[in-house]
Amino acid sequence: MSTACPNSLNRKCAGQIQLWMIFFVVLLLGSVIFYITPAGRQKIDQLLGLTGTLEIVTTESLGAVNISLDGKTLTTTNAYREPVKVGSYTLRLEKEGFDSKEISVQIKARQETIVIAAAEGEAPPALSGAVLVFLSPDMPPADTDPHTDEDVPKQKETCKTIEIYLTSPDEYACKKYTNSCELPDGYTVCSPDASSELPDAEQESLPVLKEETMTDSGDDPAYSLEITYPKLTQGNAKQITACNAFIRSLIDEVTADFLDSIQPVDDAVDLEAYGLGTENTLIGSYTEYFLDNSYISIKLEFSVYYAGGAHPGTIIRVVNYDLDRSQEVTLSSLFKPASNYLTLLSAQSKELLIEILGESTWEDGSPWADGVAPQADNFKDFTVAADGLHITFDEYQVASYAMGRPEITIPHNQLTSITAADSMLAHSVP
Secondary structure, eight states, X not given: OOOSOOGGGHHHHHHHHHHHHHHHHHHHHHHHHHHHSHHHHHHHHHHTTOEEEEEEEEOTTTOOEEEEXXXXXXXXXXXXXXXXXXXXXXXXXXXXXXXXXXXXXXXOTTOEEEEEEEETTSOOOOEETOEEEEEOBOOOSSSBOTTTOOBOOOOOOXXXXXXXXXXXXXXXXXXXXXEGGGOOTTOEEOOOOTTSSOTTHHHHTSOEEEEEEEEEEETTTTEEEEEEEEEEESEEHHHHHHHHHHHHHHHHHHHHHHHHHOOOOOTTSOTGGGTXXXXXXXXXXXXXXXXXXXXXXXXXXXXXXXXTOSSOEEEEEEEEEETTTTEEOOSGGGBOTTOOHHHHHHHHHHHHHHXXXXXXXXXXXXXXXXXXXXXXXXGOSEEEETTEEEEEOOTTTSSOGGGOSOEEEEOGGGTGGGBOTTSHHHHTOO
């Protein structure tokens, strides 16, 4: 059965088809234009139920505050970070002794919205992109002594000399403020451009690592943990938040595995009599290898001991992170495509390990040869530094337990021909 228009209606039918086609094209173009506008995309993301992340931090002097979002109480804390559906919200912050404060926040899909709450007159940390909220002390409305009705002088506000750059919600200009009492509420921390009057603006925007320590302990079974780890501060707020979340996820994974693995000790067994430990322990530390405004390379090292064990074990996690793209750096991304980098890493590793462990370890038929075979998993614990590519091997991967976890360094000049341009490895070359 033919679907073509009858001959007598060809012209009229074709015209109707063209009108419908024009209608659908206009509708499609309109939808695309609507979506690419910020307001349109926000509306569509909201209809789809997408989420972003809301993070609220308070300064140390302010402490914990009551947090409400559109009238719904969230928590009382000094550090809040949770997924929130896309949309416009009214955020209310309350703390005893301070006037409550409300601001409007926009939650966008797959993005972090950071709010810093501070007491009026203090200087908050300069996280670029964060929204500042200042809570004012709850003062008596009148300047009189309630007992004598006599005028009393106002308490002079203590201001600090600071240096911070802010931009208003409706103004692009990034302005410099030097007095903590002048900091306007609801403004966003920004970074000055290259023409700023601040001569070291570029240097000040570079990320900085701050050392943090987490501890915990418990009984039945007895355990303790103490983990010293790096926390990125200063610079772009979104980059800092994403990188710190990645670092913390690695630590949380190791900690969770440790807590899940500890077992009660049999009271009938006198571990101390055998020279064995009675407490489960997890001790963490880190080594910084490389950090610039685009990449960070760090090794996290955990010493784990389970009660009754002959000796502790070591767990390694590496942080190789692209700050610009907010993603982990892979080994393959360091090298040019089709460069056969695994073969070169295998040969270099064997040569350097012989220098460390001795030729006898690598005699024919050695069980350790497979540990440096040209397979990506053998070189997973890598870091980069000014002196080259560092590779740490697992216990029992290339030598006995007594040799620990050997680490080698392949100099940059051995990798120059296969190093990918603008990769983390290329950035680490002095």
